[in-house]
Amino acid sequence: YTKAAKEPLSYVGINSVGLRRRGFATEKIREIQDIYRILYQKNYNTTQALGIIEAEMEATPERDEIIDFIRNSSRGIMKGYSGNY
Incomplete structure (x- = not known):
């Protein structure tokens, strides 16, 4: 769902064009x-961000897929947005 750029590689936003092309409303x-705003732009660590996402956002297949992917990642996730893009 995301776009990454820069050196070192880091989050720069979601791929909204690709999502639209794949039929996402x-x-x-x-x-x-x-x-992803909560995860990368709110200055929470990953554990805090996931807790907030679970507590404050409605359970949907997309939300659950993102949470499961992050929790089951053996190598972690890319660094957050630095604002210098």
Whole structure:
């Protein structure tokens, strides 16, 4: 769902064009954006961000897929947004 750039590689946003091409509704794209905003732009560590996402966002297949992917990652996830892009 995301775009990455820079050196070292880091989060720069979601791939909204790709999501639209794959048939995601505008509401779903906003939901995914909100999830990644909490994860990468709110200065929480990953554990805190996942807790907030679970507590504050409605359970949906997309939300659960993102949470499961992050929790089951053996190598972690890319660094967060630095604002210098």
